Amino acid sequence: MDLYHELNDRLVKKKYNVRLKDVVRIFTKRLFYYIFDSHENELQPLRKAFLDIANNLDIVDGEAIWDEFQSKFHTIRTKLDLDAVAVVNFDPATKTLEEVYLACPGFYAISIYRLSHQLYVQNMPILPRMMSEYVHGITGIDIHPGATIGDSFFVDHGTGIVIGETSVIKNNVKIFQGVTLGGIQVKKILESTKRHPTIEDNVTIYANATILGGDISIGANSTIGANVWITESVPENSLVTYQTEIKIRPKKNGIS
Structure with a gap:
């Protein structure tokens, strides 16, 4: 079987939900917001969105992955605050932490990296790359989650x-x-x-x-x-x- 027919055979057997890219885009944005505002009414919708993504990716232990991921949110936020302080301390064009959080594309890319990296070390397939590619498209900064x-x-x-x-x-x-x-x-x-x-x-x-x-x-x-x-x-x-x-x-x- 030549390469074309082999790939076509795979596609027939497995229907890839490419619309999942839009779901991941929305999930990633909401996750970023939650890390900084921690509105409790946002947590359950985030969890549901994550489990829906995991189900689409045929992940059987999505709930366990989410629970471990959620347990790391405080640690990730602490690291991001250190990143933000580094910007203010070094960059003469940046005056306040608020400016970093709201207007620095580099910080946004680092934020999504730190979130996707945690999922990467938990061996969550595909989603970390989708998150990093979303922010790559927004900022032009390509940081592999690994x-x-x-x-x-x-x-x-x-x-x-x-x-x-x-x-x-x-x-x-x-x-x-x-x-x-x-x-x-x-x-x-x-x-x-x-x-x-x-x-x-x-x-x-x-x-x-x-x-x-x-x-x-x-x-x-x-x-x-x-x-x-x-x-x-x-x-x-x-x-x-x-x-x-x-x-x-x-x-x-x-x-x-």
Whole structure:
């Protein structure tokens, strides 16, 4: 059987409810709101929505997964408050915590990451990826729910950031737009290996830097400059920059 007919045979046997994407979008938004306002009348509808999603995904232990997930809400909120404080402490354009909660796309992406990551570590299939792809579409920030991210994580601007599944980011890390923490190869046989880099404490990574490889570590207290391409480990307390010559000279007559 060729690939086309094999895939078609699977589709005939299993009807995929692609409309579930809209259900997950609404669930994810309401979950974010609940984490911050904790209205008790919202909890039961959230639970029902989760169980409906689990049923659509043929998950048999949805209630147990939800109960464990709900038990982690306070811990997740505490981590998010630390993330928000990191934004206010570092970003001169952000004046208040309220501004972070209401108007920072990076913080929104981190919030959904922390929620989806909890479901990921509970081995909930598909839903964590759907949640992360929802917020990816809203913010342009692609954080795989399998990534491990420590406290006080700050994403500035954020558009174009990619953080791969096996990335490890320690505490007090700051990342700017366009940064990629990726794999150096894309092969299916590598799926159970560490494919993405480790970023140690107190590292700042500026715009459009690319760091590739699962055996790569960026040492603590280092600064990675804009536009660098890194495929080897960086010692702690390092400054890594990309040098290029920029010439500035007067225009000649007639040259635009």
